Amino acid sequence: xxxxxQAVQPGNYYALFGLRPAFALDPADLDRSFRKLQRxxxxxxxxxxxxxxxxxxxxxxxxxxEAYRTxxxxxxxxxxLMALNAVDLERAAxxxxxxxxxxxxxxxxxxxxxxxxxDALEKTETALDATMDQLHGRLIVLLDQQRNFAGACExxxxxxxxxxxxxxxxxxxxxx
Amino acid sequence: MALLxxxxxxxxxxxxxxxxAVGIDLGxxxxxxxxxxxxxxxxxxxxxxxxxxxxxxxxxxDAPPEVGDVxxxxxxxxPKNVVVSVKRLMGRGADDLAKLAPTPYAYGVGxxxxxxxxxxxxxxxxxxxxxxxxxxxERAEASLGGELTGAIITVPAYFDDAQRQATKDAAxxxxxxxxxxxxxxxxxAIAYGLDNGSEGIYAVYDLGGGTFDLSxxxxxxxxxxxxxxxxxxxxxxxxxxxxxxxxxxxxxALQTPSDTELRRLHTAARRAKEALSGWPETRFQVELDxxxxxxxxxxxxxxxxxxxxxQRTLAPIKRxxxxxxxxxxxxxxxxMVGGATRMxxxxxxxxxxxxxxxxxxxDPDQVVALGAAIQANVLVGNRSADDWLLLDVxxxxxxxxTMGGLVEKIVPRNSTLPVARAQDFTTFKDGQTAMxxxxxxxxxxxxxxxxxxxxxxxxxxPPLAAGxxxxxxxxxxxxxxxxxxSAREQSSGVEATVAVKPSYGLTDEEIARMLKESIANAEAxxxxxMRREETVEAERLSEATEAALDADGAILLDEEERARIRGAxxxxxxxxxxxxxxxxxxxxxxxxxxSQDYASRRMDAxxxxxxxxxxxxxx
Numbered sequence: 001x002x003x004x005x006q007a008v009q010p011g012n013y014y015a016l017f018g019l020r021p022a023f024a025l026d027p028a029d030l031d032r033s034f035r036k037l038q039r040x041x042x043x044x045x046x047x048x049x050x051x052x053x054x055x056x057x058x059x060x061x062x063x064x065x066e067a068y069r070t071x072x073x074x075x076x077x078x079x080x081l082m083a084l085n086a087v088d089l090e091r092a093a094x095x096x097x098x099x100x101x102x103x104x105x106x107x108x109x110x111x112x113x114x115x116x117x118x119d120a121l122e123k124t125e126t127a128l129d130a131t132m133d134q135l136h137g138r139l140i141v142l143l144d145q146q147r148n149f150a151g152a153c154e155x156x157x158x159x160x161x162x163x164x165x166x167x168x169x170x171x172x173x174x175x176x
Numbered sequence: 177m178a179l180l181x182x183x184x185x186x187x188x189x190x191x192x193x194x195x196x197a198v199g200i201d202l203g204x205x206x207x208x209x210x211x212x213x214x215x216x217x218x219x220x221x222x223x224x225x226x227x228x229x230x231x232x233x234x235x236x237x238d239a240p241p242e243v244g245d246v247x248x249x250x251x252x253x254x255p256k257n258v259v260v261s262v263k264r265l266m267g268r269g270a271d272d273l274a275k276l277a278p279t280p281y282a283y284g285v286g287x288x289x290x291x292x293x294x295x296x297x298x299x300x301x302x303x304x305x306x307x308x309x310x311x312x313x314e315r316a317e318a319s320l321g322g323e324l325t326g327a328i329i330t331v332p333a334y335f336d337d338a339q340r341q342a343t344k345d346a347a348x349x350x351x352x353x354x355x356x357x358x359x360x361x362x363x364x365a366i367a368y369g370l371d372n373g374s375e376g377i378y379a380v381y382d383l384g385g386g387t388f389d390l391s392x393x394x395x396x397x398x399x400x401x402x403x404x405x406x407x408x409x410x411x412x413x414x415x416x417x418x419x420x421x422x423x424x425x426x427x428x429a430l431q432t433p434s435d436t437e438l439r440r441l442h443t444a445a446r447r448a449k450e451a452l453s454g455w456p457e458t459r460f461q462v463e464l465d466x467x468x469x470x471x472x473x474x475x476x477x478x479x480x481x482x483x484x485x486x487q488r489t490l491a492p493i494k495r496x497x498x499x500x501x502x503x504x505x506x507x508x509x510x511x512m513v514g515g516a517t518r519m520x521x522x523x524x525x526x527x528x529x530x531x532x533x534x535x536x537x538x539d540p541d542q543v544v545a546l547g548a549a550i551q552a553n554v555l556v557g558n559r560s561a562d563d564w565l566l567l568d569v570x571x572x573x574x575x576x577x578t579m580g581g582l583v584e585k586i587v588p589r590n591s592t593l594p595v596a597r598a599q600d601f602t603t604f605k606d607g608q609t610a611m612x613x614x615x616x617x618x619x620x621x622x623x624x625x626x627x628x629x630x631x632x633x634x635x636x637x638p639p640l641a642a643g644x645x646x647x648x649x650x651x652x653x654x655x656x657x658x659x660x661x662s663a664r665e666q667s668s669g670v671e672a673t674v675a676v677k678p679s680y681g682l683t684d685e686e687i688a689r690m691l692k693e694s695i696a697n698a699e700a701x702x703x704x705x706m707r708r709e710e711t712v713e714a715e716r717l718s719e720a721t722e723a724a725l726d727a728d729g730a731i732l733l734d735e736e737e738r739a740r741i742r743g744a745x746x747x748x749x750x751x752x753x754x755x756x757x758x759x760x761x762x763x764x765x766x767x768x769x770x771s772q773d774y775a776s777r778r779m780d781a782x783x784x785x786x787x788x789x790x791x792x793x794x795x
Contacts, residue, residue: 035399039565040786041779043594043655047326047355047555050717052768053775058654060779062596069591173498 199548204385267338334407376508
């Protein structure tokens with residue numbers, strides 16, 4: 001990675017966009033900063049520039065896209081925030097309750113029963129989204145208000161399970 | 177060649193030259209070239225006033241190929257040497273041939289890629305496309321009265337890496353500097369967006385001769401952001417013709433028609449289809465070896481025959497909406513693009529699905545080229561005050577082959593471009609110094625069901641114990657949707673060399689060979705072109721450095737740095753003026769090396785000021 005990338009702290013996506021590091025994030029603020037940054041660095045702004053500058057623009061624009069994608073996704077945003085605070089989710093390895101694992105199995109069964117039925121899939125999805133939204137609310141409290149990173153670990157882990165379920169739902173919708 | 181305009185040192189950069197840039201729509205059935213003149217985008221016509229160039233090439237034994245209407249006229253008489261719909265073969269391999277509709281040509285296979293046997297020798301789809309592009313380039317240069325600075329070539333949004341690379345190769349072969357590959361629906365959206373000055377979320381429904389694309393875009397404050405794209409790269413107007421040909425053969429109980437007859441049947445089918453867009457009934461008329469065939473055909477019958485084709489466009493729409501996380505109701509407008517959207521049944525289906533009337537006030541045949549020309553004009557620097565930013569996506573996921581022929585996704589489809597992903601690998605055996613990586617594109621879980629893009633061979637890994645080496649491989653997809661790969665061993669910092677074996681595309685050597693062959697035994701011309709390309713790059717470097725020094729050289733560089741860069745810049749200018757290619761290479765290299773760090777500082781400063789809401793000039 002070149003000198004410029006380090007100077008602007010490529011590892012801190014909040015700083016890259018000039019945003020305050022918090023889990024609660026106004027999507028409009030993120031969009032605005034992202035576009036402002038892309039206007040400066042997108043390769044299309046460099047077509048008549050020398051090769052070295054074009055290459056640099058490519059790296060920068062790729063970084064901006066990656067940062068935008070990360071901050072846009074609640075679960076990845078939480079992980080990024082934890083990494084910035086030196087919390088290693090893998091090492092923390094929080095335990096998930098048997099009740100949660102049981103609920104996971106039930107949801108998975110519901111998904112399987114809904115396969116091929118667009119309406120049933122829609123219902124499964126709505127329920128899943130509501131659960132995930134609730135957990136996002138908990139993360140605002142834990143991360144932004146209490147700065148309880150250890151407590152947030154478990155929520156993030158749960159969200160990761162739900163994200164996987166959501167990806168399976170996406171595939172199921174394609175087969176309807 | 178145009179005279180160089182050089183500003184006096186210390187004065188502002190060279191006076192603005194208007195650069196000639198065009199947008200080219202390289203279509204399945206026809207191609208167009210457009211440019212921006214006097215502030216508005218227009219399609220360029222040939223001497224006879226025709227805008228559309230049929231994408232048809234006629235190869236002859238001892239004469240140059242004929243392209244366009246003349247080639248079409250020869251199709252019935254010489255079907256084996258007249259290549260049509262070559263876009264369907266771009267980036268395709270021998271194993272794809274079985275899936276294609278029957279064609280009259282004889283195919284050969286050279287180095288894994290398709291070749292068409294013609295009277296002028298075997299031709300790859302890239303070479304055929306290059307002949308079409310050459311015709312368009314000549315048309316543009318004749319019409320604009322000068323050499324082109326560059327062109328945007330449009331591709332279906334759903335084209336994979338191999339198809340994109342093939343398109344870019346064809347342009348290189350035709351002597352065109354490609355500013356950018358632009359997705360067809362995105363180009364159409366630019367033409368529409370700027371005309372209507374609209375903001376909101378739009379769906380672009382693009383049914384061309386051979387491909388279907390569906391893109392969902394958000395237009396907001398000068399940003400065109402593609403949210404998702406989807407499609408079918410083997411579905412288009414041609415398939416509707418094919419349906420009618422089969423119907424005619426069945427209805428008239430024809431015994432295996434000859435190649436010539438098939439060509440005539442296709443022409444008759446296309447005519448009948450076009451007539452039915454305007455009238456409720458027509459006649460399917462064709463001259464066969466056994467006599468004339470004349471069948472009545474109603475729009476109702478035609479729509480019943482093709483209902484399945486129209487239905488096939490709905491699944492990609494649903495997929496794109498899901499990927500964009502949007503409901504149908506969120507779409508503010510539906511833009512229709514491509515000649516095949518003239519069919520009333522297609523317009524009805526799109527309108528019914530989205531629950532609103534569709535927009536088709538711009539000519540669906542021209543809108544892609546018009547939009548591409550507008551973007552090309554911006555990219556060569558003929559910018560207006562309020563220019564816009566275009567953010568597109570990768571249409572299909574990129575993945576790697578893992579154990580058991582499974583695919584591990586590294587870049588999911590609909591990621592915003594450009595995108596870079598790093599993946600760490602390790603060695604399997606003690607002392608292993610090379611490894612092979614297989615990159616595929618597609619959504620399926622099995623390698624065999626995805627498209628193979630390339631085998632990368634990593635060499636020069638330092639010999640270590642098994643599992644000790646950490647090789648970080650970076651996959652970079654640029655704004656054109658094209659992949660490149662680099663690799664580095666993490667513990668030693670050794671740069672592994674990456675040798676690419678494209679599964680279907682051309683290697684650089686093949687391009688060089690074709691270039692040489694295409695410029696009939698004139699090595700001098702090839703050398704001249706290379707010199708010209710290097711001179712253009714050197715001019716860019718000189719202009720950009722001058723402009724940078726004027727803008728912020730006093731702030732970002734100390735006196736000594738400034739003097740060194742000025743010195744190198746002077747040498748480069750002298751080399752450009754003298755036309756001394758060796759000196760030009762040397763001084764370009766020297767200036768590049770000197771200004772690398774300066775360029776980084778400028779980028780850095782630009783970003784920080786942009787985010788702080790200030791412009792660099794205010795610092």
